[in-house]
Amino acid sequence: MELTPERLATQLAAEPLRSAYLIAGPEPLRVLEAADALRAQARTQGYAEREVFEAEGNQREPDWDALHASLSSPSLFSARRLIELRLPTGKPGKQGAELIAAFCADPAPDVALAVIAGEWSKSHAGKWSEAIGRIGHIVVAWAVKPHELPDWIERRLRARGLRADRDAVQNLCDRVEGNLLAAAQEIDKLALLSDGQTIDAARMEALVADAARYDxxxxxxxxxxxxxxxxxxxxxxxxxxxxxxxxxxxxxxxxxxxxxxxxxxxxxxxxxxxxxxxxxxxxxxxxxxxxxxxxxxxxxxxxxxxxxxxxxxxxxxxxxxxxxxxxxxxxxxxxxxxxxxxxx
Structure with a gap:
């Protein structure tokens, strides 16, 4: 089942953790927050142990043998484990794809696999991602388009207990130039600086100007x-x-x-x-x-x-x-x- 990053948190709270998840896309903030939501829900549901596999040093790929051993071995310290596989390119290669598909065909009852990718398109998909979709969820964090950014910022402001008029929102859009990480940081600062009143364009300008000297x-x-x-x-x-x-x-x-x-x-x-x-x-x-x-x-x-x-x-x-x-x-x-x- 394919979800948006924003829908994932609701879905996670409504059901037991599934055996596999794929969180991928070109928008780093949405990928990061979706992965954080999965980790938080895993802890809530008793997945007390977390292992991370990724390419390190001069390696081009994760240690697939170590991942295979971990996926197929019982935990020594916890009844349940969350295993993260990080793929910046979104492509696991032949060995990785076969390993993921094999796990999805017969998942261990005490393991949840989270594949987190920094890139995604239709060309990245394959039998391995289809296998994840059959037993879990696929979460794609597409980039927020320029015309969608004001609404995205408004929703995030409301989530932080802030209100701003459209001119103020547009002011912030112009400052961050489409960068969601920048927008999120500015909104977090606004939550600290705001006095609870609706923020107009002039107030937005002043609050942003009062932000940290260095960022x-x-x-x-x-x-x-x-x-x-x-x-x-x-x-x-x-x-x-x-x-x-x-x-x-x-x-x-x-x-x-x-x-x-x-x-x-x-x-x-x-x-x-x-x-x-x-x-x-x-x-x-x-x-x-x-x-x-x-x-x-x-x-x-x-x-x-x-x-x-x-x-x-x-x-x-x-x-x-x-x-x-x-x-x-x-x-x-x-x-x-x-x-x-x-x-x-």
Whole structure:
């Protein structure tokens, strides 16, 4: 059964956890929140153990043998387990597809499998995803189109107990330029700053202007724009304000992936303007990306995406190092090619 991310939470509360879920799509925030809803409901229903499988280091695929062993072995610590398989490309390959299909054909009673993918289209589907659909749910997080964004923002404002008139909503739409992660962060700030009254355009402008001096959106823009000193200054400010590295990485990784996709198109002589449209990069930000693409070729952007994954592992205690230092080195390398030797 196929659901929207917003419908998933309602469905999860209405039934026992199913044996398999596929959560995928090009909109990172909707994928993240759907996965979080599944994790929360799993805990509520007694799935006290969670295992995560994903490609690490130089590996191109997860450890399929380890996943197979986990899916077929009884738990040592918990009666029920949630096993997450993360596929950034949305493609498990032949071995992974066969493993998923085999599990779905005979699922273990104490295991729920969640396949979480960062990309999705009709070309990604196959017998493995059909197998998930037969015993569980498929949740596709399609991108919110520009004309849908005002309604999406209004719904999210109401969910946070906020009211805003249409001009105020449009003001926020213009600020975030189609970026749902940016919109979600701004709305969370508004929930803290609002006095409970309906927000009009002038009040929205004032509240947004009163937001934190440093934020991750300006940080990423500074890196793409080649402003190395600004990057270091903003990171120091974010750290002083109590931000955590994992909270910043979602936006950083998404923008690096966007740049990598643009660089691949440019390298093969494709239509960059079409890719801007596909990536939902608004006109006002295209010059920023073009400047960034002039500094680095496609392989280097792929290297930046891999480095972001390493920062994430450091931040979560799964690799050695200082997460703040690793993040700064990554963003400095993006901003200034001479800083590339720092990126180890």
């Amino acid at each position: 991750v959106f300006r940080l990423v823009d500074a890196a793409l724009n080649g402003q190395a000193m600004q990057v270091s200054r903003m990171l120091a400010g974010l750290r002083a304000e109590g931000e955590a590295v994992p909270a910043l990485l979602g936006m950083v990784t998404m923008e690096l992936q966007r740049a990598a996709a643009l660089a691949r198109v440019q390298a093969r002589g494709g239509n960059l303007m079409s890719e801007f449209k596909a990536q939902r990069i608004w006109d006002s930000k295209q010059a920023l990306y073009k400047r960034a693409l002039q500094r680095h070729a496609a392989p280097r952007w792929e290297r930046f995406v891999v480095a972001a994954g390493r920062v994430d592992r450091i931040a979560k205690g799964r690799a050695a190092g200082d997460a703040w230092q690793a993040l700064e080195r990554l963003l400095l390398a993006v901003a200034e090619p001479r800083a590339l030797p720092l990126l180890v």
